[in-house]
Amino acid sequence: MMSTDKIYNVIIADSQFLVVHALRSLIGADKRYSLAGVASFRSDLNKLIENSRADLLITDFANFDYEGIDDLKNIKEKHPQLSVLIVTNLITKSEFSALTKIGIKNIIYKSADKDEIFSAIEAALKSKKFYSDEILDLFLESSDNKYVPEDPKYLTASEIEIVKLIAEGLTTKEIAMKKNISHHTVNTHRKNIFRKVEVSNASELIILAIKAGWINNIEYYI
Secondary structure, eight states: OOOSSSSSEEEOSSSSSSHHHHHHHHHOOOOOOOEEEEEHHHHHHHHHHHHSSSEEEEEEEESOSSSHHHHHHHHHHHHHTEEEEESSOOOOOHHHHHHHTOOOEEEETTOOOOHHHHHHHHHHHTTEEEOOOHHHHHTTTTTOOOOOOOOOGGGHHHHHHHHHHHHHOOOHHHHHHHHOOOHHHHHHHHHHHHHHOOOSHHHHHHHHHHHTTTOOOOOOOO
């Protein structure tokens, strides 16, 4: 257990309401921690980090408006005193490798229970490694180091629907209006889709979608 003499200031940066609510409740109920603030957007996070003496950032790199993992790298370089705990729904081997290379070695899934969350928090604040067992199974127990791309079929039905709308030529704003969701949510889905199927632009995504059978190549033109 950590010393109770110090109260650690925590920032939460995530766009998922239920996740933020749960983390706020956990942090607020533990006297060892104080919530320095909650950020829903990158601009809010910048202000929180600059204006608070935070010790820990709990964030999801996939469900926040980071431009990429380099954003987290810049945060760590600018604020070396700030520990970072990644709490996410999904992570690929390449993302795992990129995060560990920039010094982020505390990663758990959002399915973690209360004890695992606090164990991860304590480890992060002590500069010790902590990974969910599922992450260790996926990334550290392989008998070889070959990178195996994720199966594109892992996309959810909602994500495949967005792929189809992208293939139709709709903009992010138009997709948001059609599905009655926010522009930010569409951007998050888009980044998650690109990350899962390992493409860098819409043309590559449409080609992959045709090969996967999600769309008919007669109906769409690259």
